[in-house]
Amino acid sequence: MTDAALPAPAHDAHPTSTGVSNEKLGMWCFLGSECLLFGGLISVFLIDRAKPVLKGPKVSSLYDIPFTSVSSFVLVMSSLTMVLALAAIQRGEHRRARTWILTTATLGSAFVAGQVYEFTTFVHEGMGFTTNLQSSAFYALTGFHGVHVTLGIIMLLSLYTLSLRGKLPTEKSETVEIVGLYWHFVDVVWIVIFTVVYLIKP
Amino acid sequence: MTATLEPEHIAPPDENAHRHPSDFEYVKVALVLMVFTSIEIFIPYHFEVSGIAFVIMLLLMATKFGVVTAFFMHLRFDSHLFRRVFFAGVFLAVFVYLIVMSTFHLFGHDSVTQPLDERPPIARYTH
Numbered sequence: 001m002t003d004a005a006l007p008a009p010a011h012d013a014h015p016t017s018t019g020v021s022n023e024k025l026g027m028w029c030f031l032g033s034e035c036l037l038f039g040g041l042i043s044v045f046l047i048d049r050a051k052p053v054l055k056g057p058k059v060s061s062l063y064d065i066p067f068t069s070v071s072s073f074v075l076v077m078s079s080l081t082m083v084l085a086l087a088a089i090q091r092g093e094h095r096r097a098r099t100w101i102l103t104t105a106t107l108g109s110a111f112v113a114g115q116v117y118e119f120t121t122f123v124h125e126g127m128g129f130t131t132n133l134q135s136s137a138f139y140a141l142t143g144f145h146g147v148h149v150t151l152g153i154i155m156l157l158s159l160y161t162l163s164l165r166g167k168l169p170t171e172k173s174e175t176v177e178i179v180g181l182y183w184h185f186v187d188v189v190w191i192v193i194f195t196v197v198y199l200i201k202p
Numbered sequence: 203m204t205a206t207l208e209p210e211h212i213a214p215p216d217e218n219a220h221r222h223p224s225d226f227e228y229v230k231v232a233l234v235l236m237v238f239t240s241i242e243i244f245i246p247y248h249f250e251v252s253g254i255a256f257v258i259m260l261l262l263m264a265t266k267f268g269v270v271t272a273f274f275m276h277l278r279f280d281s282h283l284f285r286r287v288f289f290a291g292v293f294l295a296v297f298v299y300l301i302v303m304s305t306f307h308l309f310g311h312d313s314v315t316q317p318l319d320e321r322p323p324i325a326r327y328t329h
Binding site for chain 1: 228263288
């Protein structure tokens with residue numbers, strides 16, 4: 001396997017006062033601040049989940065764990081394809097990078113489609129956004145995550161278009177890396193949501 | 203403005219930056235994540251998620267979080283500065299929201315499910 005013999009190159013030194021890319025540092029700062037946003041939403045959900053439900057069904061009684069588990073596997077796989085896209089573009093394999101980027105976007109779309117299906121089912125079961133505190137907190141948390149995934153898909157499709165037009169040479173592979181950081185963060189947030197919200201029940 | 207920096211203000215290349223893993227290593231990392239996720243899904247189906255099972259679930263979650271950030275997000279191989287910036291956000295979020303949740307008596311106290319007049323004074327204002 002030639003890929004194993006040719007690991008992706010390390011980052012070049014950047015002519016900045018920190019020695020690292022400003023764009024990448026900016027993305028890491030943004031992701032650090034996003035932890036506070038999602039931390040707030042998760043906390044509100046946990047607090048509201050502990051309260052008695054006055055109207056409508058409890059959120060946990062509607063979960064379809066096998067279905068959500070498949071969605072989680074899909075998102076983990078999309079992280080793998082994203083990192084493979086980055087490795088490919090760093091080696092100058094643009095066609096392969098485009099394939100992996102498109103695969104990542106497709107897996108992300110499958111995840112969002114799954115979330116839309118889940119929300120639709122919940123609404124049909126009588127749990128709307130304003131039914132009770134739990135449902136509001138649940139939709140706010142998972143909805144925000146879904147919006148992040150959707151934004152990630154838009155960024156991936158933009159990368160694909162740039163690469164098709166030849167505007168994403170190997171020297172600009174950092175653009176793919178920065179979008180990749182955002183994508184992996186979305187995966188990391190789902191890892192927490194899946195365990196805390198879906199698997200650990202009160 | 204990187205173009206106008208004087209040479210004496212430019213930091214030397216980061217000695218902590220290492221080479222990234224190969225494609226095969228990334229696949230192995232993804233397989234590890236899948237195994238951990240499978241164990242996480244298996245536990246609630248066969249055990250009550252409390253005590254040891256609860257701790258194991260949280261440890262698995264934290265390990266998956268760490269593996270993705272270390273390998274897929276390259277924190278293990280990149281500059282330590284990125285690690286510090288990101289985990290400052292993570293730890294600040296955990297710290298702040300643990301305090302918020304304890305203020306709402308979420309841990310070891312079921313005051314939120316108690317009748318209003320039986321709750322401690324602070325919890326009467328949190329419903």
